[in-house]
Amino acid sequence: METELWNQFLGMTSGKSDWWTRIGLYEGFWVWGFWLFWAVMIGACMGSFLNVCVLRIPRHESIAGAPSHCFGCGNPIRWYDNIPVWSYCILRGKCRKCGMHIPPRYLVMEILTGLLYAGIMAKTGWSEQSPAVMLPYVILASLAVITIQIDWKRRIIPDVTTYPCMAAGLLCAALLPGEFARETWQQGLFFSGLGLAGTGIGLSLFAVIGRKIAGQDVFGWGDVKFMMAAGALTGPAGAVFILLAGSLGGTLFGIWAGLGRVRRGRSWRGIRIPLGPFLAGAALLWIFAGEILVKEYFKLLTR
Numbered sequence: 001m002e003t004e005l006w007n008q009f010l011g012m013t014s015g016k017s018d019w020w021t022r023i024g025l026y027e028g029f030w031v032w033g034f035w036l037f038w039a040v041m042i043g044a045c046m047g048s049f050l051n052v053c054v055l056r057i058p059r060h061e062s063i064a065g066a067p068s069h070c071f072g073c074g075n076p077i078r079w080y081d082n083i084p085v086w087s088y089c090i091l092r093g094k095c096r097k098c099g100m101h102i103p104p105r106y107l108v109m110e111i112l113t114g115l116l117y118a119g120i121m122a123k124t125g126w127s128e129q130s131p132a133v134m135l136p137y138v139i140l141a142s143l144a145v146i147t148i149q150i151d152w153k154r155r156i157i158p159d160v161t162t163y164p165c166m167a168a169g170l171l172c173a174a175l176l177p178g179e180f181a182r183e184t185w186q187q188g189l190f191f192s193g194l195g196l197a198g199t200g201i202g203l204s205l206f207a208v209i210g211r212k213i214a215g216q217d218v219f220g221w222g223d224v225k226f227m228m229a230a231g232a233l234t235g236p237a238g239a240v241f242i243l244l245a246g247s248l249g250g251t252l253f254g255i256w257a258g259l260g261r262v263r264r265g266r267s268w269r270g271i272r273i274p275l276g277p278f279l280a281g282a283a284l285l286w287i288f289a290g291e292i293l294v295k296e297y298f299k300l301l302t303r
């Protein structure tokens with residue numbers, strides 16, 4: 001049933017009455033290209049929105065309130081100068097009014113988010129699930145994009161980004177239990193709730209005990225909340241994977257950065273590395289390769 005739905009969605013079946021077949025999009029390749037194109041477009045628009053989030057959330061500014069304005073002259077940016085990717089290229093990275101240079105980071109983020117969305121589309125399309133499975137992935141990927149930037153620069157993971165994602169995870173699992181391989185909404189909610197509560201309780205204990213033993217924070221509360229959101233969106237298995245892979249990545253980076261400091265004749269003690277970006281990176285890894293990595297890992301163990 002699920003496969004059938006997906007096939008219909010892609011126009012793979014012979015039914016010629018679908019609107020995309022009527023406008024000539026009946027060949028599998030073109031249908032794929034068409035949907036991937038829109039995934040990139042929507043992703044680029046979301047990337048533009050996430051840029052606004054990254055800029056405004058740490059300053060406690062409203063996301064929806066004031067329209068975007070130039071940092072140089074303060075002039076509001078008109079809609080036709082605010083089209084993702086396109087406007088940046090047309091304006092060659094400069095404000096139309098004052099000519100101030102716009103950091104290429106904005107363009108890069110729009111393109112990367114576009115590719116990320118297309119990647120999720122392709123990933124879920126190749127599996128035998130219905131397209132709705134994209135929803136929790138897209139939400140998690142968007143949270144990851146914001147977290148990588150804000151936490152790396154400012155060492156915080158704002159609650160306004162994690163709390164809505166926790167709610168969205170529970171809601172997705174209850175409304176689309178089939179996407180999490182559950183049958184009823186209660187089972188879906190339990191699965192997502194277990195991912196949320198399990199990481200929340202486990203990591204809170206770890207943070208409190210770790211603080212007592214080490215005498216300093218081993219785990220920030222922002223990291224705990226990020227993990228709770230990831231747990232709600234991916235379930236217990238995803239949460240465990242993201243936690244382990246993210247911690248491993250952060251630790252390896254810490255060792256590498258520490259060795260670099262020691263080689264320059266400084267103490268490794270002053271080093272502070274945020275864990276959030278590594279957890280976020282691990283979340284992206286889970287979306288695209290989690291299943292394969294876990295399967296291969298267990299194959300190694302049972303050999």
Ligand SMILES: [Zn+2]
Binds near residue numbers: 075095096
């Ligand atoms: Zn300007």
